[in-house]
Structures are given as C-alpha cells and as structure tokens.
Amino acid sequence: MSPQVHQAKQAFGARLREIRKDANLSGRALAAATGLHVSKISRIEHANQSPSEDDIRRWCRACRVEDQALELIATLRGIEGMWLEWKRQLRGGLKRMQETFDRHHQRANVVRSYESIVVPGILQTAGYCEAVLRIAADFYGTDGDISAAVEARMNRQRFLYQSERRFLFVVEAWALRTIFGGVDVMLGQLDRLLAVATLPRVSLGVIPPGTVRRMWPGEGFFLFDDDLAVIETTSAEIKVTQPQEIRLFAEAFRRLQDEAVHGPEARALITETMRDLTEARHAWPTMMGDADGHG
Template sequence: MSDQVRQAKEAFGSRLREIRKDAMLSGRQLATATGMHFTKVSRLEHGKQNPSEQDVRVWCSACGAEDQIPELLATLRGIDGMWVEWQQHLKGGLKYLQQTFDRFHEGASVVRSYESIVIPGILQTAEYSSAVLRIANDFYGADGRIDDAVDVRLRRQRFLHEGKQRFLFVVEYWALQSRFGDVDVMREQLERLLAITTFPQVSFGVIPPDVVRRMWPGEGAWIFDDKVAVVETTTAEMQITQPREIALFLRVFSRLQEHAVYGAEARSLIERAIRELD
C-alpha cells in the first residue's frame, strides 16, 4: 500500500476514534451499540480495515454524530477513489492511460494546471510528448505503443481550440529547462509555448527561478472546476474529490499564480530558455 493511502486511512480512523471518545463510549460499548465485533472497532480506528458507508452511518448514529455523516462519507469516497494504481491503468497500454485523462476535461468549465518539471501534456508537441512517454514506457514496462499514446495526447488539444473552456497554466521555470529530447525537440516545444501565450482562452504563467516564494513547489496537479483534482505520482494517479481538499488545492494554485509572470514577461522567460539551449 502506498504511504499516502495508509496515511489517509489512518487519519480517517482517527476521526472515527475522536467521534467515539466525544460520545464518551469505550470501544466495547460502541461495538455493542453498533453490532460490530470489538476487534473491528479497533481495526477501523487504526486504519487497518476499510469501513463501509454503512459502518460510518451506524458509528455516527451510535455516537449521536449524525451531522458528521455527509462529510465523512465524502471523505471515505475520496479515499476509495483517489488512487488508481499505474499498473492497473497500464494493463490497457499507454494509449488507454491517455484516453482515461480526457474524461476529466469533458464538461469542465475551468481547467487549472501546475507543473514543476515538465510541460503540461495538453501543450506538448509530438516529439516532446514522445520523449516523455518513452520514459514512462521504459520505466513501467508498458506495451511500447508510444505513437498511439502520443496521438491521443495530441487530440486532447482540441479542448484548447473549441473555446468552451478556460485554461489556467502555471509552470516553474525549471520545467522549461528540463530536457526531454534533443535541442531541436526542446526548441520546437518552447516555441509552441510562445504561441500558447497568445491564445485568448489561455492564461500561461511562468514562475521565475529567483522569485521569493510564499508557496513551495510541488508535484504536478490538474484541477477541474471545483470538482476533482488529479495528481500523478510515481506509483499512482491520485483523484481527489473531497470538497475541503479541493478547496486547499485551489488555494495552493492561487498562491502559485501570484508567483508567476504572464504575457510579455512570461514570453521573455521562454525566450531566455530558448537561448540557454545554445
């Protein structure tokens, strides 16, 4: 189990324990009131067993905490749904992995993206995307159909041109410097970003390397409206739907936006990265 999953389950168990203690019930008393075995109560409180939604309902009812049921259920569903193991995804190949990401774009009005080390996928050129996906294919031992995956990723750019959505991008300057492919590949990609900065439905910000930070850099994240945030880690794709956590992601993104420069200043940094290629 990934560390983040374990921590999320343990944190949820701690909340259940606090609810029980606030009701001044022992573990055995709660077990009697709910019909659970007392060992199950202990396992749930320590994050060793996954509670069902019915478990949460009877737990809160026994503790007189019915008002907490909706938020706890939202948190539980978030834990159950936020982790999709990469190997499970990759059974369908890199192409399938790319196709699954399209569903988040469909129906979203505002799409926010932050990247610290790589250009956001929807903005990538074919050659840059191929270089990035080649690394993923090699590392995860995928099906090797890189060209098919690149085609799917490039077709995602239709969302940029349909004019139905607003895109807000923030990238670290390091993402412009990290080399995927040779000099020609990188130059073409950076020139593509220069064009992107002129799109009316796109806000493209670059965080300068010398900015005095009020928010630390982090893993890349996509936020679709205020409904779901997607974070890709080495071991999994984390899908976050809990309203409080989405609000936190939006707050982080807002701070990162404040670090970034836009328009002519952003283009100046992109041109600087192009010059550094030589």
C-alpha cells in the same frame, strides 16, 4: 499498501475515534447503537479495516453528527480511489491512459494545472510528448504503443478550443529548460507555448528563476473544478476527492499562481529560454548534436 494510503487510513480512523469520544461513547456502547461488532470498531479506528459507507452513516447517527456523514463518505471514497498503481494502469496501454485522462477534461469547466519539471500534457507538441512517453514506456516496461498514445494526447488539445472551458497553467521556469527529445524538439515546444499563451481562455504563468518562494515547488497536479485533484508520482497516480484536501490544492495553486508572471513577462521568459538554447547549441555543437540524437 503505499505509506501514503496507510497514513490516510490512519488519519481517517483517528477522526472516527475522536467523533466517538466526543459523543462520550465507549467502543461497546457504539457497537450496541450501530449493530457493528466491537472488534470491527476497533479495527476501523486502528486502520486495520475499512468501513463501508453504511457503517459511516450508522456511526454518525449514533454519535449525533449526521451532518458530517457526507464529508466522511467523500473522504472514504477518496482514500479508496486515491492510489492507482502505474503498473496496473499501464496494462491497458499508454493510449488508454491518455483517453482515461480525457474524461476528466470533458467534465470540467475550469482546469488548473501546475508542473514543476515538464510541460503540461495538453500543451505538449507531438515531438515533446513522444520523448516523454518513450521514457515512461522504457521505465515502466509497458507495451510500445507510443504513436497511438501521442495521437490520443494530441487529440486532447481540442478541449483548449471548445465551449467556455477555462485553463489555468503554472509552470516553473526550469520546466522550460529541462530538455526532452533534444534542442530542436524543445524549441518547437517553447514556440507552441508562446502560441497557446495567446488563446482567450488560457492563462499561462511562469515562475521565474530566483523567485523568493512563498509556496514550495512540489509535485505536479491537476485540479478539475473543485471536485478532483490528480497528482502524478513516480510510482502512482493519486486521485483526491475529499473536499478539505481539494481546498488545500486550490490554495497551493493560488499561491503558486501569485508567484508566476503572466502575459508579456511570461512570454519574455519563454523567448529568453529559446534564445539561450539556440546559443548553447551553436556554442557546443557536438554536445548538442548528441543530445538531439544525431551524434
């Protein structure tokens, strides 16, 4: 079990223990009221066993906090589903992973995305996407269905133009300067961002370099409405559904969005990055030729 999941289970067990104590019930008294074995209550409170949803309902009923049952069940479901190992997901292939992520976009009315290092997947060009996925395939040792995975990710862009779905993006300025696939690929990607930024239902914010931070840069995440947060780490994809945690991600996004520039200022930063990359390529042709894979 990952440390993050274990910590979440410990916090959940501690919360159930506090509920029991607030109700002035001993472990044996709670066992008598719920029909749960006293040893199971101890294991749940110490994160050595997960309760069932029915256990949670009986726990809340006995402690006279039935109004907390739904939120506790949502937390439990979030813990059980939050940590999906990349290796296990990748067994289905890169293409299948892309199509699975599409379902989140399909259901959402508002999609918020923050990225600190890469361009959000739905905004990527085919060349940029291929470069990123090749790194993933090599690192995780998955089957090389790169072309099919790229096509699936490109198909996701249809959501940018469909119905009244809104997209709010925030990226760090250095994500625009982190080179994937070479300079020509990056110039094409940045040009794509300039075009996307003009779409009527898309907001693109860029946090400039040198910004005095009021919110720390962190891992990239997606928020689908106020129902689901998806965070990608090196070893896993974390899915969060617990309302209190969703509110934290929403507040983090709001603060990051406040630090970003939008509209003409964002486009100016992108254009400046394109100019710098072009000038650097002309200044160091051999180095940049190697970076492009032509050396």
